[in-house]
Amino acid sequence: MCLALPWVMPCHAVEVDGETLRDPTRPMGVTKRQASGPVAEPVYRLEGLIVAAGRRQALINGQLRSQGERFGRTTVVSIQADQVVLDVAGQKSVLRWKPSVAVRKTPVDSAARPAASYSGRDR
Numbered sequence: 117m118c119l120a121l122p123w124v125m126p127c128h129a130v131e132v133d134g135e136t137l138r139d140p141t142r143p144m145g146v147t148k149r150q151a152s153g154p155v156a157e158p159v160y161r162l163e164g165l166i167v168a169a170g171r172r173q174a175l176i177n178g179q180l181r182s183q184g185e186r187f188g189r190t191t192v193v194s195i196q197a198d199q200v201v202l203d204v205a206g207q208k209s210v211l212r213w214k215p216s217v218a219v220r221k222t223p224v225d226s227a228a229r230p231a232a233s234y235s236g237r238d239r
Contacts, residue, residue: 158188160202162211167197174200176211 164175
């Protein structure tokens with residue numbers, strides 16, 4: 117039986133009247149980490165790119181990352197207009213940008229342009 121103050125040492129399971137009760141604050145299915153076996157590498161999702169003069173950033177798993185930035189065992193090697201190259205624990209990983217919306221450049225119709233610009237002065 118684990119008798120501890122919750123702010124000092126949390127209990128993972130408690131035995132009461134012969135029944136083991138689990139910690140209600142732990143997510144279901146989470147058990148103690150086992151020391152054996154390889155550590156799974158994280159899965160990265162490329163969610164957006166910013167490539168402009170003097171600024172290259174990528175939105176990876178909800179976090180804005182810059183070229184050269186290190187986080188955990190991962191380094192952002194390069195950020196291009198269509199891909200991001202990561203070094204994950206010595207292994208090269210390429211995240212390709214596949215936008216969900218097609219971006220098309222359309223010519224500007226001269227009829228849609230304003231005839232004159234407003235200078236800000238009333239006449």
